[in-house]
Amino acid sequence: MDIRQLKTFWTLASTRNFSRTAESLNYVPSTVTMQIKALEEELGIKLLDRLGKSVVLTDAGRRFLPYANKILNDVEEARHAASQSGELTGTVVIGADETLCTYRLPALLRLFRERYPHVRLLFRPLSSHNLKQSLREGNADVVFILDEPAVSADLHTELLLDEPFLMVVSPDHPLASRSTLSIEDFHREHMLLSEKGCSYRTYFYRTLLRKGADSLTELEFNSAETIKQCAMMGLGIALLPEMAIKGEVERGELIALPWDLSEIRFATQMLWHQEKWISPSIRAFMELAGNVLKRSS
Template identity: 30%
Template structure:
């Protein structure tokens, strides 16, 4: 069985189409089609079926993805056997939400890349509720996200750190105009979010609904940075992890508005498949990730991966 064909199948799962996989792998689309057909003949299984104009995975194809990921992980482990971290090779596919990727993971990723420059990191931004499914079906190796609960028995879940949530407004706004400590009111203010399906927006929506508080205006902007700038411009208020807005709080561009649920937190976790091949590369990444999130003194762990 050709390892290249297995890599092609995984690329199709990651990118969503034969053409996108071909572009990623620098193949002609005909090469991708040939490799898939060859793999189907060897396995005596139909891995794809045509739905409309698209080729989609059959159930057999979906079921095989975790096994294929394990095979490729084993190959990576063999290549990395006995090597120092700096000589590691292979791919690591990580699914992570915008807030963590943009505002927490950058120093760690920079340090990891410096320590293992030959490792190809593939970062996929995704909603926290979608990440466990991507891990389960083998389209990513590990998810780093906020705990959403209800994980299947095939996933390993590790706690990283708790992060407080805050309601923020422009430093120009009179805080008395948005008083969420009083129930049964309709606020004359816009509520701004980057994703109405995010866990923090769902938490906030449930909290104000319980207290019969409503916002007549709602803005959904698909970028956390754009949300922050909109709040700074006094277009409305937003409920976000505090670390996302800490620099603007420090400068006075934003302010925290008191609420009746001021101690709400989110727990960051990592998840991976229970039967995943534990290569030295994967183990090093997980250990360094845990250290990065728990190190409050900005020190370096034993592998040299610094994190601020």
């Protein structure tokens, strides 16, 4: 096997698509197919299956991926050590959910690109329940999650920033002018919620039910920005992290309801696998992420 084959396999495992892999590596699709076939023949195992236009790793492919990743990282480290310029090179694969992609990470990614122009960033937006798995399967180097602080047996977790939540409505909503609320005020209201499986949606909904709420009508969305826009249009009550709605609340476009959410403690967190070798480029990204996001407000 050679480095090009391993890089092609690693990229294909990340994109799950032959055309995108070819475009990313400046190959024609047939070159990707040829290199994967040659790698499979040399290893004597099938690394992936094609399902329509998408690619799925086999069990053997998932087991092989961390080793391919380590070899590529070692090569990057060697190139960096031998480089006369001393400039960081290599690739960093990042994963995050939609909310953090939109409201926390753009400034970080721009600053990293300015400081380390020769490091290639691959960004993978993922649903919340797939983020930790992407680390365990070697598909991402670092992921960011918005969740309750937690400890994992195989993942390192760095808590970066506590994220308060607000319950908000449009200025013309019937509850917007209330100075106090009881659980009965939520009966038969339309709740604008994130998709099932989202940790803060699950926690919030459990809390309302525990306090006696019933007859709630749920409208489910997979985007915090969509929830915000629907709330501003008067479609219902939204629960969102303050980072997503701070400007709208300050301008009076959304009204924060007087409902105690102090028991909901969620935070922006950075995770990476305990067994992963951290290359100089990944280390630089993690250090910058810690500095930038801990200063966010």
